[in-house]
Amino acid sequence: MTEGFVDQAVLDQVKVGKGYVAAKYGFRNHWYPAIFSDQIEEEQVVPAQICGEKIIFKRIDGKVFCIKDQCIHKGVQLSKKVECFTKGTITCWYHGFTYRFDDGVLNGIVGVPDSNVIGRKRVRTYAVEEQKGVIFVFIGDEDFAPPPLEEDVPPGFLAEGHVLRGRSQEVAANWRIGAENGFDSTHIFIHKDSILIEDADLALPLGLVPLHNGAFETTEEDGGPKGVHDIFSPETINPVFEGKIEGEIVKMSRPEGKNMLPQTISIWMPCALRVQPWPAPDLTQYEFYVPIDGVRHIYFQFLAKDVTSDKEEMAFEKEFKERWVEKALIGFNQDDIWAREANQEFYADDTGWLRESLFEADGNIVRWRKLADQHNRGIQEPQHVR
CATH class of the missing domain: 2.20.25.10 (N-terminal domain of TfIIb)
Structure with missing residues (x-):
């Protein structure tokens, strides 16, 4: 155990709060992305859940x-x-x-x-x-005055000159499984054979070992978005490129890639992830895990780039469609979708939140659950969905 890092007993005591367990349908009185603008034309009617x-x-x-x-x-x-x-x-x-x-x-x-x-x-x-x-x-409640949208999206998402392109699809797993999959620093193992690694020249490790509690930071100021950050630096995270079992090397990843890990991965209320930079040094990836019901979520994926001209925006859009959709948003993140759907059975009746066995690297997940438990504006309960 790394000195100063949260121990197993503490993890077991604080790993999940009642509000988080109750939020099967998401958090109430929050903004959620629903559809893309180009999916609804003038006088067109579009249903959603x-x-x-x-x-x-x-x-x-x-x-x-x-x-x-x-x-x-x-x-x-x-x-x-x-x-x-x-x-x-x-x-x-x-x-x-x-x-x-x-x-x-x-x-x-x-x-x-x-x-x-x-x-x-x-x-x-x-x-x-x-x-x-x-x-x-x-x-949310009709008598609840909606806060500014800026409070329910990651910082920078709405910034001027920050151009976004995205896609969405339905995933057969609860939204919390999606959110935790995205923020889980050790789930990187499932991407070890991704086509994106060589395409984007990534140095993607097999695992990430947090060295102390400073590897995670929380943002919870009044009037702004609430989130938890993973801070990737030599002082906070040890990337592991040699996979060993009882001292024997059984798997090697690719440490020679020129594009290293993101500087930060962060998760934001009510259900959004930000990865900076990713999957290239000049891009940011955002993800939203929007509850459909208790067993499905809409997976919104965005890539964003700061541009200064229409020409740069057009070039980004071309690259998004011709490269990143196939290699990153589908090729890389398809592993995440498969993992979430495989994880759904364990958490389906909500006892999984109590039966799971966390370890040291799950400290960021614990931080997220605590923040969500403390800063949600309400729980979406079954009577609201009738």
Whole structure:
């Protein structure tokens, strides 16, 4: 045991809090990415499910609105058959109840124009922000004033000149498994044969040994994003390139790569990862693990680059599509998806959080769980998803 490093007894005592275990559907009163801007055209209606809540988006005169995907009358999903007779509304296909997207008000019933409920009832609305080519939605209580989006994304994500390109896919694992997989410093072992290693000329070790508690830092100032950082430096982390069992070398990685490890990997409330730099010295990777329900999450992957001209942005977009999607976001991160889905069975009934056996290098995971337990704005409970 490295002197000054957290011992096993402490790990076992503080490894997970009740709030974290309860957050199967995610944290309430937070912003989440839902869809990409180019997935919703003018007057197009797009359904989604975030933190168990079924919602529906529509772009009207350039602006995106969001309401609950459920008619207040008989509870059917509006998206089962989309009917929009006017630009700013959606009509339930079952009985003609019609709702405005901007405020959710029931402003008519097709075929029953004089009903007393018209103007007196409404469907739930959700706050929406469109930034960096992404539609974010605020999942929470209607009387909870949404904080600035900047508080729920990693630092730098929204910076001017920071251009992002991304993709998303559904993963059959709980969102917490996704988040911990991304932040787990020793899961690097599953990437030992990745096609990205030679393509990006990486010096990727088999394991990372934290030397002391200074290998992890926490950011939790009021009014800003909350997160935990892994600090990679010779003073904090020992990268291991020779894999040994009982003294015998059984696996060698590639220490000769000119592109070393990221300087930092950090995880941010409510569900985002930042890797700097990665997978190249001039790029940053962001990931969001957005709960769909208790057993699935949307895996958002972004690569970002600071550019100063349209020409540089076009060159980055070309490289993103022709190189990084295949080699990094699919070729490298597919290992992560496989691992998360393989891990889902153990944690499915939530007893895995108590049965797991952590070790020294999991100190960063413990920090993340404690931060999430302390700084979430609420737990998304089953009654919210009906």
